[in-house]
Amino acid sequence: MDKLQKLAIGSIFVGIVVLGLKYVAFRITGSVALYSDALESIINVITAIAALIAIRVSATPADSNHPYGHHKAEYFAAVIEGVLVILAALSIMRQAYFGFLEPKPLDAPLQGVLINGFAGVINAIWSWILIRSGRKMRSPALLADGRHLLADVVTSAGVLLGLGLAILTGWHVLDPALAGLVALHILWSGWGLMKESVGGLMDEAMPKDALDRVRDLISANADGAIEAHDLRTRHAGRMTFIEFHLVVPGAMSVTDAHDICDRLERALKDEDKHAQVTIHVEPDDKAKHAGIVVL
Incomplete structure:
Protein backbone atom coordinates (compact mmCIF):
# COMPACT_ATOMS: atom_id res chain seq x y z
CA MET A 1 0.00 0.00 0.00
CA ASP A 2 1.55 3.34 -1.06
CA LYS A 3 1.60 6.58 0.92
CA LEU A 4 -1.34 8.09 -0.99
CA GLN A 5 -3.63 5.23 0.00
CA LYS A 6 -2.46 5.37 3.61
CA LEU A 7 -3.27 9.09 3.76
CA ALA A 8 -6.69 8.46 2.21
CA ILE A 9 -7.43 5.80 4.84
CA GLY A 10 -6.21 8.22 7.50
CA SER A 11 -8.72 10.80 6.20
CA ILE A 12 -11.57 8.33 6.71
CA PHE A 13 -10.49 7.64 10.30
CA VAL A 14 -10.01 11.35 11.12
CA GLY A 15 -13.34 12.18 9.48
CA ILE A 16 -15.20 9.63 11.64
CA VAL A 17 -13.58 10.92 14.84
CA VAL A 18 -14.35 14.57 14.00
CA LEU A 19 -17.90 13.68 12.97
CA GLY A 20 -18.48 11.97 16.32
CA LEU A 21 -17.23 15.00 18.24
CA LYS A 22 -19.28 17.49 16.23
CA TYR A 23 -22.41 15.35 16.51
CA VAL A 24 -22.02 15.29 20.30
CA ALA A 25 -21.59 19.09 20.28
CA PHE A 26 -24.78 19.46 18.24
CA ARG A 27 -26.81 17.06 20.39
CA ILE A 28 -25.98 18.71 23.70
CA THR A 29 -26.64 22.25 22.40
CA GLY A 30 -29.37 21.88 19.76
CA SER A 31 -27.51 24.55 17.74
CA VAL A 32 -28.43 24.84 14.05
CA ALA A 33 -24.94 26.23 13.37
CA LEU A 34 -23.30 23.21 15.01
CA TYR A 35 -25.69 21.00 13.06
CA SER A 36 -24.33 22.56 9.86
CA ASP A 37 -20.78 21.86 11.01
CA ALA A 38 -21.62 18.22 11.82
CA LEU A 39 -23.35 17.75 8.46
CA GLU A 40 -20.26 18.91 6.61
CA SER A 41 -18.25 16.32 8.56
CA ILE A 42 -20.53 13.58 7.19
CA ILE A 43 -19.61 14.80 3.72
CA ASN A 44 -15.93 14.67 4.75
CA VAL A 45 -16.21 10.97 5.55
CA ILE A 46 -18.04 10.17 2.30
CA THR A 47 -15.59 12.10 0.16
CA ALA A 48 -12.61 10.54 1.96
CA ILE A 49 -13.96 7.14 0.95
CA ALA A 50 -14.44 8.39 -2.63
CA ALA A 51 -10.87 9.73 -2.64
CA LEU A 52 -9.49 6.36 -1.50
CA ILE A 53 -11.35 4.52 -4.27
CA ALA A 54 -10.18 7.05 -6.87
CA ILE A 55 -6.55 6.85 -5.72
CA ARG A 56 -6.63 3.05 -5.94
CA VAL A 57 -8.16 3.17 -9.42
CA SER A 58 -5.68 5.81 -10.62
CA ALA A 59 -2.78 3.59 -9.47
CA THR A 60 -3.96 0.78 -11.77
CA PRO A 61 -1.39 0.24 -14.57
CA ALA A 62 -2.27 1.13 -18.15
CA ASP A 63 -3.99 -1.61 -20.13
CA SER A 64 -5.27 -2.19 -23.67
CA ASN A 65 -8.50 -0.30 -22.96
CA HIS A 66 -6.76 2.56 -21.12
CA PRO A 67 -3.34 2.96 -22.77
CA TYR A 68 -2.80 6.34 -21.07
CA GLY A 69 -3.52 4.90 -17.62
CA HIS A 70 -6.31 5.59 -15.11
CA HIS A 71 -4.96 8.83 -13.63
CA LYS A 72 -8.09 10.90 -14.29
CA ALA A 73 -10.05 8.82 -11.79
CA GLU A 74 -8.93 11.25 -9.08
CA TYR A 75 -10.68 14.12 -10.83
CA PHE A 76 -13.98 12.24 -10.67
CA ALA A 77 -13.61 11.94 -6.89
CA ALA A 78 -13.04 15.69 -6.63
CA VAL A 79 -16.15 16.39 -8.76
CA ILE A 80 -18.23 14.04 -6.59
CA GLU A 81 -16.92 15.83 -3.52
CA GLY A 82 -17.97 19.18 -4.97
CA VAL A 83 -21.50 17.91 -5.68
CA LEU A 84 -21.87 16.49 -2.16
CA VAL A 85 -20.61 19.73 -0.62
CA ILE A 86 -23.25 21.70 -2.53
CA LEU A 87 -26.01 19.29 -1.44
CA ALA A 88 -24.85 19.67 2.18
CA ALA A 89 -25.02 23.45 1.85
CA LEU A 90 -28.61 23.28 0.58
CA SER A 91 -29.60 21.08 3.54
CA ILE A 92 -28.00 23.54 5.95
CA MET A 93 -29.90 26.42 4.34
CA ARG A 94 -33.13 24.53 4.93
CA GLN A 95 -32.35 24.11 8.64
CA ALA A 96 -31.26 27.74 8.93
CA TYR A 97 -34.59 28.87 7.47
CA PHE A 98 -36.56 26.97 10.11
CA GLY A 99 -34.22 28.32 12.76
CA PHE A 100 -35.02 31.88 11.66
CA LEU A 101 -38.73 31.17 11.95
CA GLU A 102 -38.37 29.94 15.53
CA PRO A 103 -35.08 30.93 17.24
CA LYS A 104 -34.30 28.84 20.33
CA PRO A 105 -31.86 29.28 23.24
CA LEU A 106 -28.91 26.92 23.27
CA ASP A 107 -28.51 24.09 25.78
CA ALA A 108 -25.07 23.64 27.43
CA PRO A 109 -23.46 26.08 24.98
CA LEU A 110 -20.00 26.18 26.59
CA GLN A 111 -19.51 22.42 26.50
CA GLY A 112 -20.65 22.29 22.89
CA VAL A 113 -18.25 25.06 21.87
CA LEU A 114 -15.30 23.34 23.55
CA ILE A 115 -16.02 19.96 21.95
CA ASN A 116 -16.52 21.52 18.51
CA GLY A 117 -13.34 23.56 18.92
CA PHE A 118 -11.31 20.42 19.68
CA ALA A 119 -12.71 18.78 16.54
CA GLY A 120 -11.71 21.88 14.56
CA VAL A 121 -8.11 21.62 15.79
CA ILE A 122 -7.93 17.99 14.60
CA ASN A 123 -9.27 19.02 11.20
CA ALA A 124 -6.80 21.91 10.93
CA ILE A 125 -3.79 19.64 11.54
CA TRP A 126 -5.02 16.96 9.14
CA SER A 127 -5.94 19.44 6.38
CA TRP A 128 -2.39 20.84 6.51
CA ILE A 129 -0.98 17.32 6.15
CA LEU A 130 -3.27 16.51 3.21
CA ILE A 131 -2.63 19.76 1.31
CA ARG A 132 1.13 19.47 1.77
CA SER A 133 1.15 15.81 0.72
CA GLY A 134 -1.31 16.37 -2.15
CA ARG A 135 0.88 19.09 -3.66
CA LYS A 136 4.07 17.08 -3.18
CA MET A 137 2.62 13.92 -4.74
CA ARG A 138 0.41 15.81 -7.23
CA SER A 139 -2.79 14.08 -6.20
CA PRO A 140 -5.99 16.00 -7.15
CA ALA A 141 -8.14 13.80 -4.90
CA LEU A 142 -5.89 14.28 -1.85
CA LEU A 143 -5.54 18.02 -2.51
CA ALA A 144 -9.31 18.42 -2.90
CA ASP A 145 -9.88 16.54 0.35
CA GLY A 146 -7.38 18.77 2.16
CA ARG A 147 -8.86 21.99 0.81
CA HIS A 148 -12.33 20.86 1.76
CA LEU A 149 -11.14 20.18 5.30
CA LEU A 150 -9.48 23.59 5.40
CA ALA A 151 -12.77 25.18 4.38
CA ASP A 152 -14.39 23.19 7.18
CA VAL A 153 -11.84 24.60 9.64
CA VAL A 154 -12.60 28.16 8.54
CA THR A 155 -16.35 27.67 8.86
CA SER A 156 -15.94 25.98 12.25
CA ALA A 157 -13.94 28.95 13.51
CA GLY A 158 -16.64 31.33 12.28
CA VAL A 159 -19.35 29.25 13.89
CA LEU A 160 -17.57 29.18 17.25
CA LEU A 161 -16.97 32.93 17.15
CA GLY A 162 -20.60 33.60 16.32
CA LEU A 163 -21.89 31.22 18.96
CA GLY A 164 -19.70 32.98 21.48
CA LEU A 165 -21.41 36.24 20.58
CA ALA A 166 -24.82 34.58 20.78
CA ILE A 167 -24.02 33.29 24.29
CA LEU A 168 -22.77 36.68 25.46
CA THR A 169 -25.57 38.77 23.93
CA GLY A 170 -28.50 36.38 24.17
CA TRP A 171 -29.35 36.97 20.51
CA HIS A 172 -30.58 33.49 19.60
CA VAL A 173 -31.17 34.48 15.98
CA LEU A 174 -27.38 34.51 15.51
CA ASP A 175 -27.40 30.71 15.53
CA PRO A 176 -29.43 30.21 12.31
CA ALA A 177 -27.75 33.29 10.79
CA LEU A 178 -24.39 31.62 11.26
CA ALA A 179 -25.68 28.41 9.72
CA GLY A 180 -26.79 30.38 6.65
CA LEU A 181 -23.34 31.97 6.31
CA VAL A 182 -21.70 28.56 6.66
CA ALA A 183 -23.92 27.24 3.88
CA LEU A 184 -22.89 30.08 1.54
CA HIS A 185 -19.22 29.44 2.29
CA ILE A 186 -19.65 25.72 1.64
CA LEU A 187 -21.39 26.46 -1.68
CA TRP A 188 -18.44 28.59 -2.79
CA SER A 189 -15.99 25.87 -1.72
CA GLY A 190 -17.91 23.19 -3.62
CA TRP A 191 -18.00 25.31 -6.76
CA GLY A 192 -14.23 25.83 -6.56
CA LEU A 193 -13.58 22.09 -6.24
CA MET A 194 -15.77 21.26 -9.23
CA LYS A 195 -14.29 24.01 -11.40
CA GLU A 196 -10.71 22.85 -10.78
CA SER A 197 -11.54 19.18 -11.35
CA VAL A 198 -13.44 19.85 -14.57
CA GLY A 199 -10.34 21.67 -15.83
CA GLY A 200 -8.36 18.45 -15.37
CA LEU A 201 -11.02 16.35 -17.09
CA MET A 202 -10.98 18.78 -20.03
CA ASP A 203 -7.20 18.34 -20.51
CA GLU A 204 -6.30 21.81 -19.33
CA ALA A 205 -2.75 22.88 -20.24
CA MET A 206 0.05 23.42 -17.73
CA PRO A 207 0.19 26.81 -15.97
Whole structure:
Protein backbone atom coordinates (compact mmCIF):
# COMPACT_ATOMS: atom_id res chain seq x y z
CA MET A 1 0.00 0.00 0.00
CA ASP A 2 1.55 3.34 -1.06
CA LYS A 3 1.60 6.58 0.92
CA LEU A 4 -1.34 8.09 -0.99
CA GLN A 5 -3.63 5.23 0.00
CA LYS A 6 -2.46 5.37 3.61
CA LEU A 7 -3.27 9.09 3.76
CA ALA A 8 -6.69 8.46 2.21
CA ILE A 9 -7.43 5.80 4.84
CA GLY A 10 -6.21 8.22 7.50
CA SER A 11 -8.72 10.80 6.20
CA ILE A 12 -11.57 8.33 6.71
CA PHE A 13 -10.49 7.64 10.30
CA VAL A 14 -10.01 11.35 11.12
CA GLY A 15 -13.34 12.18 9.48
CA ILE A 16 -15.20 9.63 11.64
CA VAL A 17 -13.58 10.92 14.84
CA VAL A 18 -14.35 14.57 14.00
CA LEU A 19 -17.90 13.68 12.97
CA GLY A 20 -18.48 11.97 16.32
CA LEU A 21 -17.23 15.00 18.24
CA LYS A 22 -19.28 17.49 16.23
CA TYR A 23 -22.41 15.35 16.51
CA VAL A 24 -22.02 15.29 20.30
CA ALA A 25 -21.59 19.09 20.28
CA PHE A 26 -24.78 19.46 18.24
CA ARG A 27 -26.81 17.06 20.39
CA ILE A 28 -25.98 18.71 23.70
CA THR A 29 -26.64 22.25 22.40
CA GLY A 30 -29.37 21.88 19.76
CA SER A 31 -27.51 24.55 17.74
CA VAL A 32 -28.43 24.84 14.05
CA ALA A 33 -24.94 26.23 13.37
CA LEU A 34 -23.30 23.21 15.01
CA TYR A 35 -25.69 21.00 13.06
CA SER A 36 -24.33 22.56 9.86
CA ASP A 37 -20.78 21.86 11.01
CA ALA A 38 -21.62 18.22 11.82
CA LEU A 39 -23.35 17.75 8.46
CA GLU A 40 -20.26 18.91 6.61
CA SER A 41 -18.25 16.32 8.56
CA ILE A 42 -20.53 13.58 7.19
CA ILE A 43 -19.61 14.80 3.72
CA ASN A 44 -15.93 14.67 4.75
CA VAL A 45 -16.21 10.97 5.55
CA ILE A 46 -18.04 10.17 2.30
CA THR A 47 -15.59 12.10 0.16
CA ALA A 48 -12.61 10.54 1.96
CA ILE A 49 -13.96 7.14 0.95
CA ALA A 50 -14.44 8.39 -2.63
CA ALA A 51 -10.87 9.73 -2.64
CA LEU A 52 -9.49 6.36 -1.50
CA ILE A 53 -11.35 4.52 -4.27
CA ALA A 54 -10.18 7.05 -6.87
CA ILE A 55 -6.55 6.85 -5.72
CA ARG A 56 -6.63 3.05 -5.94
CA VAL A 57 -8.16 3.17 -9.42
CA SER A 58 -5.68 5.81 -10.62
CA ALA A 59 -2.78 3.59 -9.47
CA THR A 60 -3.96 0.78 -11.77
CA PRO A 61 -1.39 0.24 -14.57
CA ALA A 62 -2.27 1.13 -18.15
CA ASP A 63 -3.99 -1.61 -20.13
CA SER A 64 -5.27 -2.19 -23.67
CA ASN A 65 -8.50 -0.30 -22.96
CA HIS A 66 -6.76 2.56 -21.12
CA PRO A 67 -3.34 2.96 -22.77
CA TYR A 68 -2.80 6.34 -21.07
CA GLY A 69 -3.52 4.90 -17.62
CA HIS A 70 -6.31 5.59 -15.11
CA HIS A 71 -4.96 8.83 -13.63
CA LYS A 72 -8.09 10.90 -14.29
CA ALA A 73 -10.05 8.82 -11.79
CA GLU A 74 -8.93 11.25 -9.08
CA TYR A 75 -10.68 14.12 -10.83
CA PHE A 76 -13.98 12.24 -10.67
CA ALA A 77 -13.61 11.94 -6.89
CA ALA A 78 -13.04 15.69 -6.63
CA VAL A 79 -16.15 16.39 -8.76
CA ILE A 80 -18.23 14.04 -6.59
CA GLU A 81 -16.92 15.83 -3.52
CA GLY A 82 -17.97 19.18 -4.97
CA VAL A 83 -21.50 17.91 -5.68
CA LEU A 84 -21.87 16.49 -2.16
CA VAL A 85 -20.61 19.73 -0.62
CA ILE A 86 -23.25 21.70 -2.53
CA LEU A 87 -26.01 19.29 -1.44
CA ALA A 88 -24.85 19.67 2.18
CA ALA A 89 -25.02 23.45 1.85
CA LEU A 90 -28.61 23.28 0.58
CA SER A 91 -29.60 21.08 3.54
CA ILE A 92 -28.00 23.54 5.95
CA MET A 93 -29.90 26.42 4.34
CA ARG A 94 -33.13 24.53 4.93
CA GLN A 95 -32.35 24.11 8.64
CA ALA A 96 -31.26 27.74 8.93
CA TYR A 97 -34.59 28.87 7.47
CA PHE A 98 -36.56 26.97 10.11
CA GLY A 99 -34.22 28.32 12.76
CA PHE A 100 -35.02 31.88 11.66
CA LEU A 101 -38.73 31.17 11.95
CA GLU A 102 -38.37 29.94 15.53
CA PRO A 103 -35.08 30.93 17.24
CA LYS A 104 -34.30 28.84 20.33
CA PRO A 105 -31.86 29.28 23.24
CA LEU A 106 -28.91 26.92 23.27
CA ASP A 107 -28.51 24.09 25.78
CA ALA A 108 -25.07 23.64 27.43
CA PRO A 109 -23.46 26.08 24.98
CA LEU A 110 -20.00 26.18 26.59
CA GLN A 111 -19.51 22.42 26.50
CA GLY A 112 -20.65 22.29 22.89
CA VAL A 113 -18.25 25.06 21.87
CA LEU A 114 -15.30 23.34 23.55
CA ILE A 115 -16.02 19.96 21.95
CA ASN A 116 -16.52 21.52 18.51
CA GLY A 117 -13.34 23.56 18.92
CA PHE A 118 -11.31 20.42 19.68
CA ALA A 119 -12.71 18.78 16.54
CA GLY A 120 -11.71 21.88 14.56
CA VAL A 121 -8.11 21.62 15.79
CA ILE A 122 -7.93 17.99 14.60
CA ASN A 123 -9.27 19.02 11.20
CA ALA A 124 -6.80 21.91 10.93
CA ILE A 125 -3.79 19.64 11.54
CA TRP A 126 -5.02 16.96 9.14
CA SER A 127 -5.94 19.44 6.38
CA TRP A 128 -2.39 20.84 6.51
CA ILE A 129 -0.98 17.32 6.15
CA LEU A 130 -3.27 16.51 3.21
CA ILE A 131 -2.63 19.76 1.31
CA ARG A 132 1.13 19.47 1.77
CA SER A 133 1.15 15.81 0.72
CA GLY A 134 -1.31 16.37 -2.15
CA ARG A 135 0.88 19.09 -3.66
CA LYS A 136 4.07 17.08 -3.18
CA MET A 137 2.62 13.92 -4.74
CA ARG A 138 0.41 15.81 -7.23
CA SER A 139 -2.79 14.08 -6.20
CA PRO A 140 -5.99 16.00 -7.15
CA ALA A 141 -8.14 13.80 -4.90
CA LEU A 142 -5.89 14.28 -1.85
CA LEU A 143 -5.54 18.02 -2.51
CA ALA A 144 -9.31 18.42 -2.90
CA ASP A 145 -9.88 16.54 0.35
CA GLY A 146 -7.38 18.77 2.16
CA ARG A 147 -8.86 21.99 0.81
CA HIS A 148 -12.33 20.86 1.76
CA LEU A 149 -11.14 20.18 5.30
CA LEU A 150 -9.48 23.59 5.40
CA ALA A 151 -12.77 25.18 4.38
CA ASP A 152 -14.39 23.19 7.18
CA VAL A 153 -11.84 24.60 9.64
CA VAL A 154 -12.60 28.16 8.54
CA THR A 155 -16.35 27.67 8.86
CA SER A 156 -15.94 25.98 12.25
CA ALA A 157 -13.94 28.95 13.51
CA GLY A 158 -16.64 31.33 12.28
CA VAL A 159 -19.35 29.25 13.89
CA LEU A 160 -17.57 29.18 17.25
CA LEU A 161 -16.97 32.93 17.15
CA GLY A 162 -20.60 33.60 16.32
CA LEU A 163 -21.89 31.22 18.96
CA GLY A 164 -19.70 32.98 21.48
CA LEU A 165 -21.41 36.24 20.58
CA ALA A 166 -24.82 34.58 20.78
CA ILE A 167 -24.02 33.29 24.29
CA LEU A 168 -22.77 36.68 25.46
CA THR A 169 -25.57 38.77 23.93
CA GLY A 170 -28.50 36.38 24.17
CA TRP A 171 -29.35 36.97 20.51
CA HIS A 172 -30.58 33.49 19.60
CA VAL A 173 -31.17 34.48 15.98
CA LEU A 174 -27.38 34.51 15.51
CA ASP A 175 -27.40 30.71 15.53
CA PRO A 176 -29.43 30.21 12.31
CA ALA A 177 -27.75 33.29 10.79
CA LEU A 178 -24.39 31.62 11.26
CA ALA A 179 -25.68 28.41 9.72
CA GLY A 180 -26.79 30.38 6.65
CA LEU A 181 -23.34 31.97 6.31
CA VAL A 182 -21.70 28.56 6.66
CA ALA A 183 -23.92 27.24 3.88
CA LEU A 184 -22.89 30.08 1.54
CA HIS A 185 -19.22 29.44 2.29
CA ILE A 186 -19.65 25.72 1.64
CA LEU A 187 -21.39 26.46 -1.68
CA TRP A 188 -18.44 28.59 -2.79
CA SER A 189 -15.99 25.87 -1.72
CA GLY A 190 -17.91 23.19 -3.62
CA TRP A 191 -18.00 25.31 -6.76
CA GLY A 192 -14.23 25.83 -6.56
CA LEU A 193 -13.58 22.09 -6.24
CA MET A 194 -15.77 21.26 -9.23
CA LYS A 195 -14.29 24.01 -11.40
CA GLU A 196 -10.71 22.85 -10.78
CA SER A 197 -11.54 19.18 -11.35
CA VAL A 198 -13.44 19.85 -14.57
CA GLY A 199 -10.34 21.67 -15.83
CA GLY A 200 -8.36 18.45 -15.37
CA LEU A 201 -11.02 16.35 -17.09
CA MET A 202 -10.98 18.78 -20.03
CA ASP A 203 -7.20 18.34 -20.51
CA GLU A 204 -6.30 21.81 -19.33
CA ALA A 205 -2.75 22.88 -20.24
CA MET A 206 0.05 23.42 -17.73
CA PRO A 207 0.19 26.81 -15.97
CA LYS A 208 2.17 29.47 -17.87
CA ASP A 209 5.18 29.45 -15.54
CA ALA A 210 5.49 25.64 -15.80
CA LEU A 211 5.04 25.81 -19.58
CA ASP A 212 7.79 28.44 -19.84
CA ARG A 213 10.06 26.12 -17.86
CA VAL A 214 9.36 23.29 -20.34
CA ARG A 215 10.26 25.62 -23.24
CA ASP A 216 13.52 26.58 -21.53
CA LEU A 217 14.45 22.94 -20.95
CA ILE A 218 13.77 22.03 -24.58
CA SER A 219 15.84 24.96 -25.80
CA ALA A 220 18.76 24.12 -23.46
CA ASN A 221 18.87 20.37 -24.21
CA ALA A 222 18.20 20.12 -27.95
CA ASP A 223 21.70 20.82 -29.31
CA GLY A 224 21.89 19.60 -32.89
CA ALA A 225 18.21 20.23 -33.64
CA ILE A 226 16.81 23.27 -35.45
CA GLU A 227 13.56 24.01 -33.66
CA ALA A 228 10.66 22.55 -31.70
CA HIS A 229 7.07 23.49 -32.46
CA ASP A 230 3.45 22.48 -31.77
CA LEU A 231 4.17 22.07 -28.05
CA ARG A 232 1.14 20.68 -26.22
CA THR A 233 0.74 19.78 -22.55
CA ARG A 234 -1.99 18.42 -20.31
CA HIS A 235 -2.45 17.03 -16.81
CA ALA A 236 -4.09 13.76 -15.80
CA GLY A 237 -3.89 13.31 -12.05
CA ARG A 238 -0.22 13.00 -11.14
CA MET A 239 0.85 12.59 -14.76
CA THR A 240 1.92 15.42 -17.07
CA PHE A 241 1.80 14.71 -20.80
CA ILE A 242 4.19 16.74 -22.98
CA GLU A 243 4.13 16.48 -26.77
CA PHE A 244 6.00 18.45 -29.44
CA HIS A 245 7.57 18.21 -32.91
CA LEU A 246 11.36 18.40 -33.14
CA VAL A 247 12.92 19.59 -36.42
CA VAL A 248 16.39 18.21 -37.22
CA PRO A 249 18.66 18.53 -40.30
CA GLY A 250 17.45 16.28 -43.10
CA ALA A 251 20.82 14.57 -43.38
CA MET A 252 20.97 13.67 -39.67
CA SER A 253 21.02 9.94 -38.91
CA VAL A 254 18.19 8.25 -37.04
CA THR A 255 20.63 7.40 -34.24
CA ASP A 256 21.70 11.02 -33.75
CA ALA A 257 18.10 12.24 -33.81
CA HIS A 258 17.16 9.58 -31.27
CA ASP A 259 20.01 10.65 -29.00
CA ILE A 260 18.65 14.22 -28.97
CA CYS A 261 15.19 12.91 -28.10
CA ASP A 262 16.62 10.81 -25.24
CA ARG A 263 18.44 13.84 -23.88
CA LEU A 264 15.29 15.95 -24.01
CA GLU A 265 13.22 13.26 -22.35
CA ARG A 266 15.73 12.86 -19.51
CA ALA A 267 15.81 16.63 -18.90
CA LEU A 268 12.03 16.90 -18.80
CA LYS A 269 11.66 13.87 -16.53
CA ASP A 270 14.37 15.18 -14.20
CA GLU A 271 12.17 18.26 -13.81
CA ASP A 272 8.99 16.21 -13.41
CA LYS A 273 9.33 12.49 -12.69
CA HIS A 274 5.68 11.96 -13.66
CA ALA A 275 6.13 13.45 -17.14
CA GLN A 276 5.19 11.37 -20.17
CA VAL A 277 7.08 12.83 -23.16
CA THR A 278 6.22 12.24 -26.82
CA ILE A 279 8.50 13.73 -29.51
CA HIS A 280 7.76 13.66 -33.24
CA VAL A 281 10.96 14.10 -35.29
CA GLU A 282 10.73 16.02 -38.60
CA PRO A 283 13.26 17.00 -41.28
CA ASP A 284 14.33 20.62 -41.78
CA ASP A 285 11.85 21.29 -44.61
CA LYS A 286 9.08 21.00 -41.98
CA ALA A 287 10.40 23.91 -39.92
CA LYS A 288 7.81 26.55 -39.11
CA HIS A 289 10.22 29.11 -37.61
CA ALA A 290 7.50 29.93 -35.11
CA GLY A 291 8.34 27.54 -32.32
CA ILE A 292 11.27 27.09 -29.93
CA VAL A 293 14.44 27.86 -31.86
CA VAL A 294 17.23 25.62 -30.60
CA LEU A 295 19.88 26.11 -33.26
